[in-house]
Amino acid sequence: MxxxxxxxxxxxxxxxxxxxxxxxxxxxxxxxxxxxxxxxxxxxxxxxxxxxxxxxxxxxxxxxxxxxxxxxxxxxxxxxxxxxxxxxxxxxxxxxxxxxxxxxIVDAAAADLARQGVAPGRIGLMGTAATLAMRLYQNKLEGAGWDCLVPDEAEMRRLVTPAIDLVKANRVAEAYPPLAEVARGLAARGARAVVLGCTEIPLGLAAGPALPFPIIDTIxxxxxxxxxxxxx
Known part of the structure; x- marks a missing residue:
């Protein structure tokens, strides 16, 4: 017990x-x-x-x-x-x-990167605009050897932030296409894994097909x- x-x-x-x-x-x-x-x-x-x-x-x-x-x-x-x-x-x-x-939660994500065998190097990072601006993940993960790629401002404004709002509005399935587009874009730029540094993002991505690269679900x-x- x-x-x-x-x-x-x-x-x-x-x-x-x-x-x-x-x-x-x-x-x-x-x-x-x-x-x-x-x-x-x-x-x-x-x-x-x-x-x-x-x-x-x-x-x-x-x-x-x-x-x-x-x-x-x-x-x-x-x-x-x-x-x-x-x-x-x-x-x-x-x-x-x-x-x-x-x-x-950032320590937990770093531990999960190691658990999944993601070696230091280039990874993707998605999150709210505030999480990225505060560098909650970048400072800790880059100190451990992971180089964080993040969505650009246009992707945040057009895709990530609206998708997070969709999840908060219980329109989870609608959040999958924009979130998957951003995650695939980070992978195309060389990210060997993508950290979902907002707990709404894994909910949106769970509403569609699994992505073909390692995902760090912070939940x-x-x-x-x-x-x-x-x-x-």
Missing amino acids: VEKLLGVLGGMGPLASAQFMVRLTLLTPAEQDQEHIPTVLWSDPRVPPRTAARLAGGADPLPAMLRGIRGLEAAGCGAIAIPCNTAHGWYGSMRDATSLPILH DALARTSIAWALD
Whole structure:
């Protein structure tokens, strides 16, 4: 029986949080209910938009995220996973506000690159405009030897950002063509794998045919890191 209680700071967006719970369950090596990971999901979609906060002077999401952390602390959680990449732009402030470890999604993605045998070199990176602008992935992955190719501004404006919005609007199947186009474009530029650095992107890409190159699904990556923490 697993004794550690995992906290999930979710709602950013709700579908990504729900998918994280599905993948956490399916990836856990369990034979019966009692072998699964005790989890508290705090799914609060009222958190202000993270990209707007970083790039357009929108409302600060940190107070709402800290409210969720307090709730997970009160529930007795031993660690926190956040299935939202852009929210990690406030990682330092959240880490400093709690004694609980917060499992970092970029570390999880790096571990999954290694798990899939993607050697250092050129890889693709997709994410929200804010995640890319904050260089949440580039700084860490490039320090480990991976050279990150990202969509250009026109691709972000025309394809990636609208597709993320489609997933948030529950129009998941419509998000597949633009996301697949961008991922294939990164591969054509020499990317040997593509990191999906927004938890809406794997939901959109799951709605169509699998792509013919390695994909780092950050929902799965964070779920694997959470399982490793819980079973350690």
